[in-house]
Amino acid sequence: MERKDEAEEAKSKVSVIETWLRKHRLLYVGATRHPFIHSIRDGSVDVSSFKRWLEQDYIFVRAFVPFVATVLLKAWKESFDATDLDVILSGMASLNDEFAWFNKEASKWGVSLTNVAPQKANLDYCRFLESLMSSEVEYTVAITAFWAIETVYQDSFAHCLEDGSNTPEELRDTCQRWGNDGFGRYCHALQSIAEHHLEKASDDVRKRTEAAVLDVLEYEVAFWNMSQGDT
Ligand SMILES: Cc1ncc(CO)c(N)n1
Numbered sequence: 001m002e003r004k005d006e007a008e009e010a011k012s013k014v015s016v017i018e019t020w021l022r023k024h025r026l027l028y029v030g031a032t033r034h035p036f037i038h039s040i041r042d043g044s045v046d047v048s049s050f051k052r053w054l055e056q057d058y059i060f061v062r063a064f065v066p067f068v069a070t071v072l073l074k075a076w077k078e079s080f081d082a083t084d085l086d087v088i089l090s091g092m093a094s095l096n097d098e099f100a101w102f103n104k105e106a107s108k109w110g111v112s113l114t115n116v117a118p119q120k121a122n123l124d125y126c127r128f129l130e131s132l133m134s135s136e137v138e139y140t141v142a143i144t145a146f147w148a149i150e151t152v153y154q155d156s157f158a159h160c161l162e163d164g165s166n167t168p169e170e171l172r173d174t175c176q177r178w179g180n181d182g183f184g185r186y187c188h189a190l191q192s193i194a195e196h197h198l199e200k201a202s203d204d205v206r207k208r209t210e211a212a213v214l215d216v217l218e219y220e221v222a223f224w225n226m227s228q229g230d231t
Contacts, residue, residue, distance in 0.1 A: 016198040017144075017191060020210055024217065031217045032155040034224040040175065041159060043166040046228075050171070051109055053227035055116040058102045060223070061095065063126040064149070067133055068092050071146050074139035079197070084143070087189045091150070094186075101177060108170075121226035125219040132212070140197040144209045147190040148216040153178040154187045 014022075021028055036053070039045040068091060075084040106113045118126065132142055157179035160167045167175055177183075198206060 015195050016206065017147075017195050020213060024214060027214065027217045027221075031152045031220040031224075033159065034156070034221065036224040036228050037156045037159060039228075040167055040171055041165045043168050045168070045171065047109075049228050051111050052229065053224075054102070054105060054109060054111055054174075055113060056119060056122045056223070056226065058106070058113045059116060059118045060122055060125060061098060061102070063129050065092070065095055067129045067142075068095065068146065070133040070135075071139075071142045074142055078139040079193075081193075081196070083189075084193050087186070087193060088143075088146075091146075091186065091190075094183075098177070105174065119226050121219070121222040125223055128215060128219055138201075138205055138208075140194070140201045140205050141209045141212050143190070143197060144194040145212045145216055147187065147194045148213045149220075150183075150190060151187045152217070152220045154183050158184065 036045070036049065039049070068088065072085065072088045072092065075088055079085070102113060131137070132145055157175040157177070159165070159179075160175040161172070161179045198209060201209070
């Protein structure tokens, strides 16, 4: 009887991440339902905005690779669960494909990815990533920030592929890149890992992780704003 109660309780317990998503709903929606994403979804997107996004995101992803490498290193040192390493490694492997994709996409749009100057919002975000690369930043903070970064793109681009969307054919490849079901499952795997570590974390680490997630959401909003030329 007691066992069943415990099982029931575990089932109804709201996870740490779910609690944060509810608490910071407006910011989360701001990051995942940005006007730039709406413009892709309804087909009104401005081509120069899309090209700016593509150029700037390439620079961001270049900085994202060493960040993910440090998450991998922390997983190896701090997690006893081997699946953490497998999931992070699969993310790294898909970043390798992503560079090939960026090059293909750039030539399709007549954009050059060399000699692009990073804009302020991008520099700020890359600097934030760099701060998370420090060995002083706990694995729990880093893996949860990683989950948030990937999930914003997954949620945003999946929205452009839903029934009723009017995404132009030439942008579907971009939306598929992050909006596909496999990427969705990968984000869920990251969420489970992050949640597992958050459940065990001290209040202090939890607080700093929540702050890092909020930072990610704000940087993502600023990144979309920059793509639209609003900064
Ligand atoms: C700005 C930004 N956030 C998240 C992702 C997902 O990898 C990306 N490529 N770029």
